[in-house]
Amino acid sequence: xxxxxxxxxxxxxxxxxxxxxxxxxxxxxxxxxxxxxxxxxxxxxxxxxxxxxxxxxxxxxxxxxxxxxxxxxxxxxxxxxxxxx
Numbered sequence: 001x002x003x004x005x006x007x008x009x010x011x012x013x014x015x016x017x018x019x020x021x022x023x024x025x026x027x028x029x030x031x032x033x034x035x036x037x038x039x040x041x042x043x044x045x046x047x048x049x050x051x052x053x054x055x056x057x058x059x060x061x062x063x064x065x066x067x068x069x070x071x072x073x074x075x076x077x078x079x080x081x082x083x084x085x
Contacts (some may be wrong), residue, residue: 007013060067 008017
């Protein structure tokens with residue numbers, strides 16, 4: 001620590017550090033940005049073996065209708081003008 005303190009007493013050493021540390025920080029931040037851009041997180045990658053599509057049900061909607069997939073048991077469902085009555 002004493003050696004570092006002796007180096008920092010010189011104004012030219014402090015000026016050099018004041019120039020080099022921000023440059024090093026900018027280079028590190030830029031390298032991290034490039035790394036994260038070209039290597040997305042595991043959640044973002046497509047699975048190597050996607051599960052096969054389900055064959056037990058088919059849901060479709062046509063002409064402004066609504067399609068429901070999954071269980072709707074024990075749910076109240078209002079269709080058409082029944083809500084106005």
